[in-house]
Amino acid sequence: MAAHQKGAVKKRVWIVFLDESGVSLLPQIRRTYAPRGRTPLLRHRLNWKRASMAGALGYHSTDPERGARLCFHLKPGSYDTTALIEVLEQMKAFYRGEQVVLVRDGLSAHWSRAMRAWADQQDWLTLERLPAYAPELNPVELLWSSLKKRELANLAGDHLADVADATEQGIHRINHNPQLPWSFLAHTGQTIHTPHPPNLRKDQ
Numbered sequence: 001m002a003a004h005q006k007g008a009v010k011k012r013v014w015i016v017f018l019d020e021s022g023v024s025l026l027p028q029i030r031r032t033y034a035p036r037g038r039t040p041l042l043r044h045r046l047n048w049k050r051a052s053m054a055g056a057l058g059y060h061s062t063d064p065e066r067g068a069r070l071c072f073h074l075k076p077g078s079y080d081t082t083a084l085i086e087v088l089e090q091m092k093a094f095y096r097g098e099q100v101v102l103v104r105d106g107l108s109a110h111w112s113r114a115m116r117a118w119a120d121q122q123d124w125l126t127l128e129r130l131p132a133y134a135p136e137l138n139p140v141e142l143l144w145s146s147l148k149k150r151e152l153a154n155l156a157g158d159h160l161a162d163v164a165d166a167t168e169q170g171i172h173r174i175n176h177n178p179q180l181p182w183s184f185l186a187h188t189g190q191t192i193h194t195p196h197p198p199n200l201r202k203d204q
Helices: 081-094 113-119 140-149 160-175 179-187
Strands: 014-024 050-060 068-076 100-104 125-129
Touching: 014 068, 014 140, 014 160, 050 081, 050 140, 050 160, 050 179, 068 081, 068 160, 068 179, 081 100, 081 113, 140 160, 140 179
Parallel strands: 014 100, 100 125
Antiparallel strands: 014 050, 050 068
16 A cells, blocks of 8 residues: 555554545435335435535554444535545544554545645554555445445435434444444455454453
């Protein structure tokens, strides 16, 4: 991976994967069950209002007992550099006193001049870049898939608040299942350098 670093990366750090995704009032169409001969109908207003989500899944590099951490942000419209810096400021508070290696894709807002200038002032943060055209390496993509197959599936809301409420329910579901973030990571084929994640470790 290409890296933007300030000195050597410390060994005891959080590895955090960041990604963004969009949602709208147009329903996420998914197959479902229904009585024979009664095809389900989705009624919506063809409203194109959109919101954007940012998710950050963190894994401690040496201590799996600390579990995975999930940060989530939702806003109307789309993310630009300024909005993403606000997300990272919230992450800074979330990981206060910890060192973070942040792994993300090549979105221009992730690597803009303003973003790099801000990152240069952050002694807690090291930036790493995913290979180009490799979303399958980011476990947050699996988080989005989980939300869109469950809470957001076939949701025909009248307001963005309906989408936001359903999304937050999905985030709570994932937060309360400590195995899910590890399964997202495992699905990418990557591992954090620890022999036994919490749901797989052997008895002592």
